[in-house]
Amino acid sequence: MSLTVSTPSPRIRIADASLHVGETVSIPGWLYNLRKSGKIVFPILRDGSGMMQCVGVKAELPEETFETIKHLTQESSVVITGVIRAEERAVGGYEMDIHSIDVLQRVPEEQPYPITPKDHGIEFLMDNRHLWLRSRRQHAILRVRHEVVRAVRDFFDNDGFTLVDCPIFTPASCEGTTTLFEVDYFEDEKVYLTQSGQLYNEATAMAFGKTYCFGPTFRAEKSKTRRHLTEFWMVEPEMAYATIEDVKQLAERFVCYVVGRVLEQRREELKVLERDTAKLEACLPPFPRMSYDDAVTFLQANGSDIQWGSDFGGTDETILTQSQDRPMLVDRFPTAIKAFYMQPDPSRPEVALGVDVLAPEGYGEIIGGGERIHDLNLLMERLHEHQLPQEPFDWYIDLRRYGSVPHGGFGMGIERCVAWICGLEHVRETIAFPRMLYRTKP
């Protein structure tokens, strides 16, 4: 069966098939599907870069080779050698006439590959997440995610930001204290998994001017919705000498760049996902801007029972964004519901200079950020009001002692952004191995 060993041909990836028309090449991959029709077989090979329909004709192959192909099982690992040919009837436009096949591992029929070409339920698919990643749709989503991550890095790298990553073990909370994962450190010490790199970003921004961090973030929220993971990836830029207006402009440019890159580089994947790209093409500046005050008025006029002073619910975000064709910016939230470090509006201290970006089509908040307090006394006051201990924040307070300046930034959740761009029902498909309230396997 191992003809390729004695007659080695150049190995190619399916994505490069168009460069090898007429050549004899080998493609290492896995059997995606197999269609049989008497004396002709059509194994569909996948190699991670694409799909290739191969053709095996009984009359043109040794009987043993033909029988081997005919009885191949789904997801068996094989190296197929043959000649590439342009073929309109094949998906992808190219086809391979099989000369020989080398089977590395044949999936046994008594334990066949569980994910068949028909429908499956979400529980079954999540239990088989390690295999589900091989399917076309999951492949497309994770390629879009990769493009988003690349675009995020390129955007900040090309805009004068320095990447300075923040610690994952942290001694204290940035956001609320009830949503921290506690970890046993040495000598009875407790540390927590980071909820945000933002406090550290403020230190690095004072050192480099403009910085960003990008890494995993953890929230022990008992949230069981399509928008929540307990472990997610967040990119957080921070700028010295910046106001809320600078933050808003940065967020707007950033979101447009990321969406533009996916449209430019990942058309095929969006097509697999049946994403209406017109909705993404509408993502151009300027984004509509609304104050929290006006948002509350708008919501009340459109059926929400929200009262001034409380945060938006999931349905509130949907009501706000459903009439928009692009993301919207909402700013100046009640100071009382925002984190202690948020800068109050000097002319209206009851509202804070925070801004959220809400994605359209009901996807909700993808960015949260704003201007931070830079006045030492005000920061001390706010720490006290939030009943936070001073000692763990000593270093943070120091930043207001040594050349304090107005500064701000934001955080964007990668999974929510990818879910929106891909048009997915749930964020769980946007990360290879999602961690959720009741799921930590596989």
Place this chain on the structure above:
RNA sequence: UCCUCAGUAGCUCAAUGGUAGAGCAUUCGGCUGUUAACCGAAGGGUUGUAGGUUCGAGUCCUACCUGAGGAGCCA
């Protein structure tokens, strides 16, 4: 933590309180251009668990377990 819904073949789902069934997957057979191929046949079940009502329970009742969706909170 609370609310709602669902657990039946490996998977997706049917079955008025009255003999547990189909499609896909698997195996065997047929077919030289298939596109989640198609046609024929076979094997495959402690109906989530424990109780209860009933002549009789997959179906009704109670508790529990598991999962999904949502609320609150959030990116």
